[in-house]
Amino acid sequence: MPVYNAGEFLIESMESILNQTFKDFEFIIINDCSIDNSLKTIKGFQKKDNRIKIINNRKNLGVKRSLNKGLKIARGKYVARMDADDISLPNRFKVQFDYLENHPKIFLIGGSAIIINESGERLGIFEKYDNYKRIKKKLPKTNCMIHPSIMFRNTKDIYYREKFIRSEDYDLYLRFLSQGKNITNLHDFLIKYRISRGTGLYKNQKPHQEFFFQKAKDFYEQREKTGKDDYENLSTPSLKPKNLNFGKMNLSVKILAEFQDNLRKETRRDIREYFKRFGVDKVLLIFYILSFFPQKFVRFLRKRF
Numbered sequence: 001m002p003v004y005n006a007g008e009f010l011i012e013s014m015e016s017i018l019n020q021t022f023k024d025f026e027f028i029i030i031n032d033c034s035i036d037n038s039l040k041t042i043k044g045f046q047k048k049d050n051r052i053k054i055i056n057n058r059k060n061l062g063v064k065r066s067l068n069k070g071l072k073i074a075r076g077k078y079v080a081r082m083d084a085d086d087i088s089l090p091n092r093f094k095v096q097f098d099y100l101e102n103h104p105k106i107f108l109i110g111g112s113a114i115i116i117n118e119s120g121e122r123l124g125i126f127e128k129y130d131n132y133k134r135i136k137k138k139l140p141k142t143n144c145m146i147h148p149s150i151m152f153r154n155t156k157d158i159y160y161r162e163k164f165i166r167s168e169d170y171d172l173y174l175r176f177l178s179q180g181k182n183i184t185n186l187h188d189f190l191i192k193y194r195i196s197r198g199t200g201l202y203k204n205q206k207p208h209q210e211f212f213f214q215k216a217k218d219f220y221e222q223r224e225k226t227g228k229d230d231y232e233n234l235s236t237p238s239l240k241p242k243n244l245n246f247g248k249m250n251l252s253v254k255i256l257a258e259f260q261d262n263l264r265k266e267t268r269r270d271i272r273e274y275f276k277r278f279g280v281d282k283v284l285l286i287f288y289i290l291s292f293f294p295q296k297f298v299r300f301l302r303k304r305f
Helices: 005-016 036-050 063-073 094-102 132-138 168-178 209-226 245-262 264-278 282-290 294-303
Strands: 028-033 050-058 079-080 106-116 122-126 151-152 182-194
Touching: 005 028, 005 036, 028 036, 028 063, 036 050, 050 063, 079 094, 094 106, 094 151, 094 182, 106 168, 106 245, 122 245, 132 182, 168 182, 168 209, 245 264, 245 282, 264 282
Parallel strands: 028 050, 106 182
Antiparallel strands: 079 151, 106 122, 106 151
16 A cells, blocks of 8 residues: 555555454555655554554655555565555455455456545445456456456566556556456445545546556557567656646546446436536436436446447
């Protein structure tokens, strides 16, 4: 778990890991030169629980380099990712451990998530399904994994590619596919995923997100054709900053979470509000139409197509 100035949510996040029903793990926390009370909080927990191992960066290294430092010392049979503002549900590790133990052909698993806001209030859900063959077809087109929900086999040679300013997780998944590794999601709800200005959903909207998302896809296609990609020559372009409309993004995420949570009236209400404030969006228009159909029918469509 990388930590940078996460004091507001850190206690709840750490407690959710330490109180897992599955107890046999090491909790590697990388403090990325926080200037708030994060390090003090982590050390306080460490005094009470010797499963905690702290890597204290002397300078801010960012998420990728911090994660790689953790991966280098990880001794467990499996590695689970966690963000400092999210909450793992009590049975998360047990569910994932048991699944990987019983499915040796699966290399990495993610899961479904309950979406919460900064205050911890439930906004809806992101519901996933276990079908590695479909994910193999879908991942080269879009990222269908929730990064802080994943667990994967610790082969001691896994790392995030540090030139990826954004979409480092997407690049990792596609590299696994190139290596013939199977990836799937579980229908089980494993985490509470917090939507805030600091969360991945917002970070990924920054100017370089589209560039690196496409690069991950391009490199995957290169590897499929030639067996290697052009990562060594990757350079970050100068892109103009975008004025982010957090209200727009927050409402769109809320709508998607409500729809999957079968909150149909709330979905239609918020879509109408979105159209009123930001104009008609074709994807949300489809969700608006589907919100009038029975949930079983919509779930059938999702599983089938």
